[in-house]
Amino acid sequence: MQASAFLCHRANCIQTCSVSDQPLEGANARLEELKESLYQKEREITELLEAERIPVPPVLQPHCSVLLPTVITKAHEICSVVPESRALLYQMIDDNQVALAEARDKLRLHLQTAKQDSNEKEKTPRQEGSDESSLSFLQETVREHEVCQIALGYIKSGECPVMNDCEMSELEDILGQETLPTAQRTVKGIGQQLLLLQDQLKREKEEKKKVVENYTSERAMRKKYYNMVEEMKGKIRVFCRIRPVNRSEAAQGGAVVVAKLDDYSVTVETQRGPREFQFDKVFSTEASQEDLFQDVNRLMQSVIDGYNVCIFAYGQTGSGKTFTMVGDKDQKNPGIMPRSFNAIFDIMRENGSKFDFKVSAYMLELYNDRLQDLLVSQAGEAHAQTQPHGPTRRVEIKRNRKGVVFAQGAETKEASSAQELYALFQQACANRHISATKMNVESSRSHLIVGIMVESRNLTNGSVNTGKLSLVDLAGSERAAKTGAKDHQLKEANSINKSLSALGDVISALSAELPHVPYRNSKLTQVMQDSLGGNAKTLMIVNISPSEYNLDETLTSLVYATRVKAITNNAQRNVDSKEIAQLKEVIMKLKSGHAVEEVDV
Numbered sequence: 001m002q003a004s005a006f007l008c009h010r011a012n013c014i015q016t017c018s019v020s021d022q023p024l025e026g027a028n029a030r031l032e033e034l035k036e037s038l039y040q041k042e043r044e045i046t047e048l049l050e051a052e053r054i055p056v057p058p059v060l061q062p063h064c065s066v067l068l069p070t071v072i073t074k075a076h077e078i079c080s081v082v083p084e085s086r087a088l089l090y091q092m093i094d095d096n097q098v099a100l101a102e103a104r105d106k107l108r109l110h111l112q113t114a115k116q117d118s119n120e121k122e123k124t125p126r127q128e129g130s131d132e133s134s135l136s137f138l139q140e141t142v143r144e145h146e147v148c149q150i151a152l153g154y155i156k157s158g159e160c161p162v163m164n165d166c167e168m169s170e171l172e173d174i175l176g177q178e179t180l181p182t183a184q185r186t187v188k189g190i191g192q193q194l195l196l197l198q199d200q201l202k203r204e205k206e207e208k209k210k211v212v213e214n215y216t217s218e219r220a221m222r223k224k225y226y227n228m229v230e231e232m233k234g235k236i237r238v239f240c241r242i243r244p245v246n247r248s249e250a251a252q253g254g255a256v257v258v259a260k261l262d263d264y265s266v267t268v269e270t271q272r273g274p275r276e277f278q279f280d281k282v283f284s285t286e287a288s289q290e291d292l293f294q295d296v297n298r299l300m301q302s303v304i305d306g307y308n309v310c311i312f313a314y315g316q317t318g319s320g321k322t323f324t325m326v327g328d329k330d331q332k333n334p335g336i337m338p339r340s341f342n343a344i345f346d347i348m349r350e351n352g353s354k355f356d357f358k359v360s361a362y363m364l365e366l367y368n369d370r371l372q373d374l375l376v377s378q379a380g381e382a383h384a385q386t387q388p389h390g391p392t393r394r395v396e397i398k399r400n401r402k403g404v405v406f407a408q409g410a411e412t413k414e415a416s417s418a419q420e421l422y423a424l425f426q427q428a429c430a431n432r433h434i435s436a437t438k439m440n441v442e443s444s445r446s447h448l449i450v451g452i453m454v455e456s457r458n459l460t461n462g463s464v465n466t467g468k469l470s471l472v473d474l475a476g477s478e479r480a481a482k483t484g485a486k487d488h489q490l491k492e493a494n495s496i497n498k499s500l501s502a503l504g505d506v507i508s509a510l511s512a513e514l515p516h517v518p519y520r521n522s523k524l525t526q527v528m529q530d531s532l533g534g535n536a537k538t539l540m541i542v543n544i545s546p547s548e549y550n551l552d553e554t555l556t557s558l559v560y561a562t563r564v565k566a567i568t569n570n571a572q573r574n575v576d577s578k579e580i581a582q583l584k585e586v587i588m589k590l591k592s593g594h595a596v597e598e599v600d601v
């Protein structure tokens, strides 16, 4: 019953009693009784009304438990990444704690005051209405801060299920609704702040990514231009190729210690920390033969243009030199040599209307410090050695007046197509010394030297370019203990190591610009004289293993390769005018005892 109705009812009762027929004395006593009972009722009703106003203890609403996990997880992620967000979170926790304490005090005070008021004086319905609304406002405020505190606590600890993007967009939808109850409004406030933070984080991440991208591309550009300038100066180009981990390395369980940093840098994890090396190009374990050849191909044009070009592979045994230069055994992944043959004939075909081309080749191996002609079968060679006048075919390294190396006494065969050239190459490979070592089942026990001469006569002015492509697959340096070499294999290994050490001495002398370069110390260095510090455009490919097991050898190879980069060559085109070319032809004919017609030069 409402208080106003009750008062009205009481007045009616008093009126009714005053007109009763009972004697006055008894009536007065009765009236007092009734009054007392009415006051009692009034107190009970007031208490009931009071009880209605007493706040229900604040409890976490179920909708928060649905919404909070998603907000919390995301927020925790943001706060752990962005320091500003973390600082903001801690600030929010402190502020909210203060606000919650204040709200609780206000509510307590309000309840106390309300209770006192109800005991002391009567209120108008209007006053009571306003009391009720301020009470409910205070209760809502307390609830808001309590929910907020729980949410912030969770955000701080991150104890919530992971939220995916779908849940995130659900959260955004919820946060977009205007008709949420109080507790959700609180969460909405937090959520909106967190979304702002998330946006900020996203922007910061994007900016950071852009800065890193700019830095990386700028660094790569700088290296590229530096390399171009170095090449223009005549510096030897050096590529580095990392081969994949092989089975035996995997079985050793050795860690991978080599990584490509960018197109021009490789890093090696050593016991003293990482060491970085810079090259003209770095090829990772994933690089295909085609990828590599794309960066080699332009040298083929130089050969056609009349330059001496030398491409050689360097590295420890089993590091992938033969794979790089020759390819795999069944030629599913042909290497630089067979690809060069095709590329040269492709260029020749394209220029067939302007030039007349002639291609010839010699193929040698340097085995136990002896040069052997691989275009002559071993049986034929053995037969020649037993002839009464001694060996008929002795291959010697000579240099012409321009310093270009040539193999005197070696069979030079012409090829009119890439297929013919490849057939010669196959013949040479079949004659090569290969055997199994502990490190490589198909280890090359000799240095392979392939020389391709390309003569191009300009059909318009008669000038002649003579380019030479030298392709060298070096035998691998090795440590006898590691390879398990014995007897004749040990002799082979010693010879290989001796020649490679002589090559190392030449590289060191050239890179240090010493006045004397010890080319004559080995046949290998004589073969490579025009390629190292001479008249050639030279490309070295340093092959390395990625495994910790080969760390020492890898570092040695990389240090040598770095030295090679410092060597300057002086590559010049071998061009003869029509007249000189004709005179040379005459001299050749005369030397070989042929009759010569009178020429008009």
Ligand SMILES: Nc1ncnc2c1ncn2[C@@H]1O[C@H](COP(=O)(O)OP(=O)(O)OP(=O)(O)O)[C@@H](O)[C@H]1O
Pocket (backbone or CB within 6 Å): 242, 243, 244, 246, 285, 315, 316, 317, 318, 319, 320, 321, 322, 323, 324, 328, 440, 442, 443, 444, 445, 474, 475, 476, 477, 543
């Ligand atoms: N980049 C690569 N991708 C896949 N396999 C490779 C790669 N490089 C090398 N290999 C494989 O590793 C093994 C050893 O390579 P390879 O024979 O070319 O080494 P090498 O340096 O020529 O050794 P050696 O000096 O003993 O002759 C071969 O089986 C080869 O196929």
